[in-house]
Amino acid sequence: MTRALWPNDPRRLGDYELLSRLGEGGMGAVYLGRAPGGRLVAVKVIRPELAWDTEFRGRFRSEVSRAREVPGFCTAAVLDADPDHATPYLVVEYVDGPSLREVIKEQGPLSGGTLHGVAVGVATALAAIHGAGVIHRDLKPENVLFALGTPKVIDFGIARALEATSRHTRTDQMVGTVSYMAPERFDSESDREAGPPADVFAWGVVVAYAATGRTPFRGDSPGATAARILTQPPDLAGLDGPLRDLVGRALAKDPAQRPTAPELLDRLLATESGKALDQQPELRQAAEAAAHIEPVHTDAVPRRRVGRTVAAAGAAVVLATFAAFVALDDPSPAPSFVAAAPSSVAAVPAAKAKSRVQGPSLIDGLDRPGQWKATPKSDDAAGWCTFEAKRLLVTTSSSSVYTCTGPADTFAGDQTITVDATVVTAEACAAIWFRVVDRGGYQASFCPAEIRLGLDNDGEMIGEQKVASTLFRPGQTHRAAIAVRDETAHVTVDGVEVLSVPLTDPLLAGGKVELGAINDANSGDSMAAFADVELRSPTVDPQVTFPDLTGTGPxxxxxxxxxxxxxxxxxxxxxxxxxxxxxxxxxxxxxxxxxxxxxxxxxxxxxxxxxxxxxxxxxxxxxxxxxxxxxxxxxxxxxxxxxxxxxxxxxxxxxxxxxxxxxxxxxxxxxxxxxxxxx
Structure with missing residues (x-):
């Protein structure tokens, strides 16, 4: 299903005219495009905050080159890519048909020859993908599309470009969809790496889902699902015959016990019931050819690990440490970034002109829980956030720094942050962090004796600049602002600029905004307060106006x-x-x-x-x-x-x-x- 282009969407990328939207997900937006010869194609445009990451671009370039070598056996061909474009994009064959998820939702579970065809088609695609030295890493029903009844697998290889770049996944995150992840992808103590056997495991889950309408390790939460994958046998009720046995082998906990994709095909072709492929000669031909592809050795990429290996008695460990999972193309929040050690490279040139990128914006009065949340008070807590006197009050207690839980939106390129800031107690500083990635980000501190701006690398300040100021005496409220323009951050108070600092770390091209307090005395409780925050990205098309929900009139x-x-x-x-x-x-x-x-x-x-x-x-x-x-x-x-x-x-x-x-x-x-x- 296509949707009209938004007014701010590009109308052309390289040689490709963009016609409509196909969807959007964790990595970017997907458009229906037209190639110069008139052929319809799918154009995937990478998210702006990934675009300015040189490591991601390099990994993206490498993985696209590999993906283009995948033969077209039940796969959507990779046709073109431009990793060096301002926003990198990938062009793939357009498959005009529903996904397996949509088919199951509309028609219910599959059976007989139709189910067998799905099992064969997806195994054929995996054999072709693995034969080119590529790992899919995000095989799921949404990535299996039907063209004239024949399944085709999409999005192979690209997930690896995101996961392998360390700052795009935290230690408690990984790329993929939990229900389809193999056990080794959760294992932090084993030397095993997630390779082709992990895709075979996902094949088993996909086929079980196609046959029953549910995944075989389904739990009430992602953590419960992960624990079942690690400790419980699969629920294959409703799946029978030779296919049940083959799916069971694919879902083995030990990757060494799983068949390879060509072995899957050998078994599927040998045990085909009722001549299921007689009506699909092209699928049979592709499967027979793919079954003879010799797999290329793949250099496995270290996983972003989640928790300890879980035995039955230790499942609670995973549930406690299982913080977040990111589905690459699910319409869910985009993955976070992880900042590596600060770099000493020069500032990113202004020529990159990220001001043309339209990102999120938000407004919150901070007079009640909304986009920022309250945290409970506790005698042994590092601090807490409460809403009092129509403002967000931040208290540091057993820690010298405390930040409040706010929106997960990430901001890249130019942006402005404005907020009413108050230092409540003499030893406190009101602090704003921006482009926050994991435990790294830029920090602006508004203190009774000075205002500071620098790079905060997990509590260590890098390149910090200071200016003496008595504006933020206890009890005094001022409008503090940070404006990022052409990779330089400008700090203003009540509209007057007080200092500016170049943003030199290319690893922090985008990230979250956080509000909090710093205790400069490093003892006792300290408090700072905030109200009326506005975070704004540039508006691409100033002619588009939207209703003002904060206006005084009806x-x-x-x-x-x-x-x-x-x-x-x-x-x-x-x-x-x-x-x-x-x-x-x-x-x-x-x-x-x-x-x-x-x-x-x-x-x-x-x-x-x-x-x-x-x-x-x-x-x-x-x-x-x-x-x-x-x-x-x-x-x-x-x-x-x-x-x-x-x-x-x-x-x-x-x-x-x-x-x-x-x-x-x-x-x-x-x-x-x-x-x-x-x-």
Whole structure:
């Protein structure tokens, strides 16, 4: 399924015209493109914050070169790539068909010849991939597409470029999707590396999913799933015959006990039941050819390990240390980066012009839990964050530094950070960290005697500059700001620049923003406070304007609703333009003959998340009329009219994260939330 290009999307990359969006994920956006000869292709554009990482570019270049050598046996061919483009991109064969996930969702589990064809097709692809010295590392149903009924595997080899670059995965993270990961990918004490056997394990999970509609180690959480993969036998109920035995062997805990991809094919072709491939001669021919490919030795890449090896008695260790997993192309938060030791290289040249990159922006009054969270007080805690007197109060206790849990959004290129900062106690500094990756990032400190800016490498300050200042005496609030322009950070207070520092570490091209406090006396509790924070990336197209959710007047705006907390009386929303095709083309001056003008609805995102206070009991409505009379659908911009109970509204949002809603505000407070009708 394709979607219209967003106004800020590129219209051309190299020789390729971009026609529409196919999707987006952890590594970037995927577009439907047209090659010079008219052939349709899929163009994957790498995320901006990865684009400025020289190590990633090198790894990306190497892996793409390998991937282009993969023969076209049940694989989507890699056609072209430009690792040196401002935003690197990859061009692959466009497969016009549904994914295995979509097929199972619409038709239910597969059986007979159809199931056998999937098993053969995916094993054929793995034999071809491994024969070229490539490891897939993220085989899952979403990466198995059907073209005229024949399965094709996509996205092989590229996951390795991300995982092998150390700063893109923390020690508690890895690239992949948990349910399809082999046990050795969780093992920190073994010398085994994740290689082709890990892909064979994923093949077993994919085939079991195709046959039963569920994964064989499914748990209630990623940690529980990981523990089952490590300690429990697979649940293969519903899978029988020779295929059950072969899947069971592929899911062996020890990679040495698993068959290779060519061995899978030999068994599948020998045990084929009911002449399942008689109607698919091309698939049979590809499988027979791939079965004779000799695997190329692959230099395994060290894994980003998660926890200790888990025996049955030690599963709790994994559950305790299992912090996060990143699915490469799932619509989930993008992976974090890990900063290596600071580099002494010169500042990144301004010619890279990252100001053209549109990243996220957000606004939060910090007067209640919203995009920043509270942490509980404790006698032995390093510190805590509370919301008091309409501000975020940060207390350091047993540690000299404490940061509050905030949004996971990462910012690359030019950006501005502005916030009301207050030093509450004399020994404290109000601190802002930006481009934070793991335990590295840049730090600006606003202290009673001075203002500082430098590179914070896990508590060690590198290249720090200071300026004497008495602006931040205890109890005094000032508007502190950091503006990053052309790889130089400028610190201002109440609009006046006080110092600037070049951003010289190429490993910190992007990262999170954090707020916290520093205890300069390194003893006792110290406190700093923040209010009204704004984090903004540059706007690519200034002609696109979105509703202001913080305005004083009454307004109704369509939003993507990220969260609604009735206890804290707060919602987190992203304003969007929700247009029909005609309005879209009129607003953006697109000729009416364009296919987008015929679309029923088009969403234009702002990339701005706003924390909005809500009334104690805001009106909650929906378009889903329980009477069936159709009186509650409402309008395209006002949302449904039927009253809905709070529990049902919350359940809807939980089941549809980032669901579309109309939000009515008055004086910056939301008085009504209405589910949108989406045809």
């Amino acid at each position: 307004a109704t705006s369509v939003v993507k609703l990220y969260a609604y907390d009735p206890a804290a009386h707060v919602a987190v929303a992203e304003p969007v333009l929700y247009l029909d095709g005609t309005d879209y083309c009129t607003r953006f001056k697109i000729k009416q003959g364009d296919g987008r003008c015929e679309q029923e609805t088009i969403i234009v995102e702002s990339h701005l998340k706003v924390t909005v206070p809500t009334a104690n009991r805001p009106a909650l409505t929906t378009w889903d009329d329980p009477t069936g009379e159709g009186d509650c659908i409402g309008t395209m911009r006002s949302g449904g009219l039927c009253p809905i109970k709070q529990a049902a509204f919350t359940a809807w949002l939980k089941g549809d994260p980032q669901g579309l809603a109309a939000i009515t505000t008055s004086g910056g407070t939301a008085t009504k939330l209405a589910q949108m009708y989406r045809p």
